[in-house]
Amino acid sequence: MTDTRPDLASYADLDLDRAQRRGYPEAVFCAGKTPEQVAGIATVVKDRPDVVTLFTRAAESHAAAVRNVLPDARHDPVAGLLAWPPDPPEPTGGRVVVVAAGTSDLPVAQEAALSAQYLGRRTELIVDVGVAGLHRILKHVDLLRSARAVVVVAGMDGALPGVVAGLIPAPVVAVPTSIGYGAAFEGLAALLTMLNACAPGVAVVNIDNGYGAGHLAAQIAAPA
């Protein structure tokens, strides 16, 4: 591994003090990086077990490269996420509830839930409660009202975050997904719906950005 470290400066400048500065560590976005580059970063990370590092958007090749360096890293292939050290911190602050409108939204929702968990919050996951059958979301209202932050993940029409926001006091972090076809335009339709939600209290993040949603929810639900 020593031969990997000399090269690091030629492709990355890690922000390891971000946890000090912001209270939340930097994550490693794997898409667009070679497995070799990701492995090089993992080698540096290995010296800092005091900081939780998340590797997001990790393909199988990235995951293998990370686990070669950090064999005990936790890997969730549905979410495309690795965490090291593998055990999440003791939860503090309020509860984060993550809601996936449809089955296909599950990978993004899982990424959000794990991100919030590793950044220090208690999380719960609710699945397949789209607006085509309102009774499905209404039966979870008590759990939703108990949260300090709710993440709602939805593709296609993206209508669920606005409906949830109208039911609860906490902010809703809305994540449009690229699930859908035709005039869904790879998540654009859901994104616009969420930006125009009739109910105030909807915080929109980028399409498919489960990590960002989990991070934001963790900040909102942080201890005062």
Place this chain on the structure above:
Amino acid sequence: MTDTRPDLASYADLDLDRAQRRGYPEAVFCAGKTPEQVAGIATVVKDRPDVVTLFTRAAESHAAAVRNVLPDARHDPVAGLLAWPPDPPEPTGGRVVVVAAGTSDLPVAQEAALSAQYLGRRTELIVDVGVAGLHRILKHVDLLRSARAVVVVAGMDGALPGVVAGLIPAPVVAVPTSIGYGAAFEGLAALLTMLNACAPGVAVVNIDNGYGAGHLAAQIAAPA
């Protein structure tokens, strides 16, 4: 008025037999026509009291021009619509319910309701029942389920038609409106939401097209 009629062929070729061919008369779309042109058309229409003629998107100047020729025409300034002869036909077929998500959607909803009425259907109007407070639409479920066709008019996030479609057996005619700002993009956001509605049974028409929605609902609810 005689001097107006010779010119008609230079700007219009009325489709007065459409009522025979399709069962529904042609409407006169006033926007983009001069008041003089609209008056010329009204003069021809005057000879055909057997056909209901609607003048849509009529500004005050158009309305004045029509009423100069057809003094007893009914004028609804909120909807920007005139009808002649002024009395709607006896209703046949099923019931049409028109729903306006917000107060600002009322002009388009009114245009839809009047169009369906003049094309021969019984119509009811429900106002200000957006998804930010679900209880407002849920209290009308019985009326909605009694309809043969429901028109739902909504701007901003355009989420209401999908929610209504999930509650009832009849088709929902969804009309996006240009109400909203910013990323509503003059109705584009609502339009995309409706095209991607999770619940099947949503028939989308053009932004602000109240007339088209009323016409379509009248066809759907026509007697078998």
Place this chain on the structure above:
Amino acid sequence: MTDTRPDLASYADLDLDRAQRRGYPEAVFCAGKTPEQVAGIATVVKDRPDVVTLFTRAAESHAAAVRNVLPDARHDPVAGLLAWPPDPPEPTGGRVVVVAAGTSDLPVAQEAALSAQYLGRRTELIVDVGVAGLHRILKHVDLLRSARAVVVVAGMDGALPGVVAGLIPAPVVAVPTSIGYGAAFEGLAALLTMLNACAPGVAVVNIDNGYGAGHLAAQIAAPA
């Protein structure tokens, strides 16, 4: 199969009572689901032969997974659709005619026709009648006029639905397809054409949404 069912709640919450509530059963949209998830849903469905279940957008792997659980399910590979129980219900209500503008629009048209059929309507299919040769559609006018709902499927310029709507009394359900290239923009051109159709009576659904079109047509043509 028993080991699949315990997991179902982690990725899906079936709306099996939709047939009661709306009169039409929920369909299973396979794209974006794993074959394992689809198989898990099929296992639940197996206990409800009283409800017709459609599996739409089914790739070969989805189809194999469904047929593993429901061996007698009907599979139409052109439409990417499976139906179980395999026999459609006795038709009621009015006739649905499905029109495909070009040969390449056939898969979407077939999906529409089968959907309408399994939701209880008599259906007919007409193929390759684009507006470049008007005589091709004009020779079918009598059949078109006999329908209670007409589905028109078209890519490229998407002009056919407006032309058909101008010829008949029934509503036209217009389905833009992603057939075309360049400025067709994956169906956007056809979608906009249909939304702006000069003839009223055009109900637009999402690009390539054959299932939604068939569902809507079945609702329109339902018995009074």
Place this chain on the structure above:
Amino acid sequence: MTDTRPDLASYADLDLDRAQRRGYPEAVFCAGKTPEQVAGIATVVKDRPDVVTLFTRAAESHAAAVRNVLPDARHDPVAGLLAWPPDPPEPTGGRVVVVAAGTSDLPVAQEAALSAQYLGRRTELIVDVGVAGLHRILKHVDLLRSARAVVVVAGMDGALPGVVAGLIPAPVVAVPTSIGYGAAFEGLAALLTMLNACAPGVAVVNIDNGYGAGHLAAQIAAPA
């Protein structure tokens, strides 16, 4: 007027030899120019009565400025066009037929017809023959087939050019107009329809570009 000419070089460099080079003179596009600038150009033009000059997109203030310098210029306020010298040349080449789909498309169609006429062709104008009532265009087929070039002007769905192209041997110059609302997107819908016309033989020009269409038709119908 002499004080205007010294300034001309500071804002314009007329291409008066274009008639020699291309066979067609340069036109003066007034929109975006001040009346003073247009007047200055008119003063130069005055010395070249051998060249036909068209002033296009002329508002009332531009028209007054031109007529102050060239009192006998012909002014068509519907088309927003002035021509000087006022008499069109003797027609040569084939016939140009200009078709306006709707009454509101008339100004653009008129601009096209006058442009073709002043560039040397015989022209005919047909109005209000949109595809919602096919019989209206079909009754003009003989005239359309006699043309060497047909200009079709249409807003909203822009479907007419493709239908006309499928009926005749000559090229169709298709002009989308900004007539319409909502998803017409100021002529974008019509533009895309025309670019995707199923029938080959459709030559598309810019939205509302009546002058360009007339020019192109004049070139196509030029004597061999």
Place this chain on the structure above:
Amino acid sequence: MTDTRPDLASYADLDLDRAQRRGYPEAVFCAGKTPEQVAGIATVVKDRPDVVTLFTRAAESHAAAVRNVLPDARHDPVAGLLAWPPDPPEPTGGRVVVVAAGTSDLPVAQEAALSAQYLGRRTELIVDVGVAGLHRILKHVDLLRSARAVVVVAGMDGALPGVVAGLIPAPVVAVPTSIGYGAAFEGLAALLTMLNACAPGVAVVNIDNGYGAGHLAAQIAAPA
């Protein structure tokens, strides 16, 4: 005023219990409503001094209508906002800091600050600290780090929220504005920048949506 109240049901269905359900009262969005409609709503509001009502996007005519009914309502013409009762509640929870990137973003920033204040938070406002001169924002870092929620309002390139998010632990509510020209596309450029912010912790709301941003910040900074 009594003659106004009977009509209310024909255009609005107030959600006066939203304060109970969500903890925050409904606001009245004036744009798209007539002054008469706004006055009618104000008349109902008058009976509920226990709830803070905000009238947003109020033009002068709306403001006059409100003040006719509620003479002591507070009116901030820069923000286009009225509040009644006029005194904001005692602040609870954490601090909200509102940052305006440029002078022209001030109206939206002011709307956000007042909204957060009337929903119960302490607020501070910082102006003209765009990224073209980083020293301007860096000098406020201590204040920014003391906030429980920061609202950043920016047009043109919209780069400021991401820069601020990288400096602080609290969430940033990012509000794109329509300030700019050309490729700013009425706020679209700023919106996309914010959705793609490299730093996590950016919650995006609609273009120019100062009210929504203040509401969201108030929720984030609510007492635990």
Place this chain on the structure above:
Amino acid sequence: MTDTRPDLASYADLDLDRAQRRGYPEAVFCAGKTPEQVAGIATVVKDRPDVVTLFTRAAESHAAAVRNVLPDARHDPVAGLLAWPPDPPEPTGGRVVVVAAGTSDLPVAQEAALSAQYLGRRTELIVDVGVAGLHRILKHVDLLRSARAVVVVAGMDGALPGVVAGLIPAPVVAVPTSIGYGAAFEGLAALLTMLNACAPGVAVVNIDNGYGAGHLAAQIAAPA
């Protein structure tokens, strides 16, 4: 082959009389059709050697299917085009010159040239004359001026058609290509450039539509 013909009606309705009606035969657009469907069409075509049939956008599998039925069909793999009967007709009318701005535009240009040739015109091809080095196009001005129609094929900035149109009397058929990257947006940039060409006389067709350009040029250059 006999077993293929019975099915034809289920997927195609050939317009074999188009040559009579329009003077130009229908082409078979292969993309989106299965090789089996294309073979079925070829079988029908085989009975009509009096009509030239072009198979466009033919992948290798389509080409093999056609040649299985029509072994002597001419196949140009660069253009993705097959023609049968293989010999083009004797040329009539004026000359068509096809210009490819860059090497990568050659397939589309070749498709245009062959189409014009098989529809009866003399054609010439000029390659790699983009506007970055004006001398390259200027050296061909005499040939360009001798044409009755010029087809200009260009991707990236799409500037060449406007430059050529300014140099010659004949119409320019402009074909944007999807060559380029980034803000070329798959040909959109070139398309917009051509629609906005400063020089009149530019007839735009769809992106990559070599066949349509060749057809249009053949019509323009047809004998009077």
Place this chain on the structure above:
Amino acid sequence: MTDTRPDLASYADLDLDRAQRRGYPEAVFCAGKTPEQVAGIATVVKDRPDVVTLFTRAAESHAAAVRNVLPDARHDPVAGLLAWPPDPPEPTGGRVVVVAAGTSDLPVAQEAALSAQYLGRRTELIVDVGVAGLHRILKHVDLLRSARAVVVVAGMDGALPGVVAGLIPAPVVAVPTSIGYGAAFEGLAALLTMLNACAPGVAVVNIDNGYGAGHLAAQIAAPA
């Protein structure tokens, strides 16, 4: 005026040291500011005659407000620009040539030329040399080749910058303008053309951004 200064901090934080830091002073963008705000800024500027201040996008009301405080400021109403102190600095560095494709592009070109001049460069202006008549630009090649930076301002097809770049060694600063109509989409077409210019050496700035272009050209042509 003294009463204006206390308020300045509430809406602006001037970056008066930018001239030290970057070598170029900050400009005051007036659009979106009230005349009172602009006057307040002018009052501060008045104390710093060592720095050249430009007020850009100044409407008449802004200009009056500036001249009330700085009576000798130079005002160019065509460019919407004021400069104070009124005399530009002695020119240093290389020559900047500004080219306006059409007469209507003159305001933006003038803004660019004045900006470069007040930032310290010698400037020349060439007008109305669009690509529809190449001879017009070719006659200026010697002047263009003498420049250290050339600004090319063009609307509609935006083709000129690429053509100029292919002729000269210096960089071309390309400014798309919103001149045009229809598919020019307020300058988008020209912008895309310039970003895709075949000739390298084209530096693109925002639509109508004459000031930015002049600033960039001044930097490029700065003394070494």
Place this chain on the structure above:
Amino acid sequence: MTDTRPDLASYADLDLDRAQRRGYPEAVFCAGKTPEQVAGIATVVKDRPDVVTLFTRAAESHAAAVRNVLPDARHDPVAGLLAWPPDPPEPTGGRVVVVAAGTSDLPVAQEAALSAQYLGRRTELIVDVGVAGLHRILKHVDLLRSARAVVVVAGMDGALPGVVAGLIPAPVVAVPTSIGYGAAFEGLAALLTMLNACAPGVAVVNIDNGYGAGHLAAQIAAPA
């Protein structure tokens, strides 16, 4: 090789005198060309060792074809670039600094740096200094201020070029990259950000256009 050269005229017209005319040689854009075509061009290039030729966007197959003809060509696979002759010229003029915002932007940055180097400039490369951690870019300010031109390559929010421009006197050549996902829209978000940069002095090139950025920087930093 002789059999390759006769064909060259059928697909390319090399601009070998561009180095004379503009001072910079033509590059060969490989994407869209076949390896055979690229080899043919390399064969011609081989006779002109006095001119530096760059082959850009070269896939492995292009690289092999070039090296078959020019075995000593330098190949940088990260940048997808080959140069021949392999040794860059002695640097003249000012320094060019290339900055990559993130690791994934490295290929484009490398292409820019090598292009500037082969066109005659000294270059330096800085990597992974995005705005989420400002301290990373601020530590390089001295190097940045020493440059005559700075190239900043950034995807996602594209905010870095504006921040850098505000810190230095030299122009910034901004290169948006297609790095990102969702609302990054393949680089569109970064492109718009850069066009709207608050700091003047930002010269934008096409998405992923490293070669163009290096070329432009080389021109800006050319010896006076």
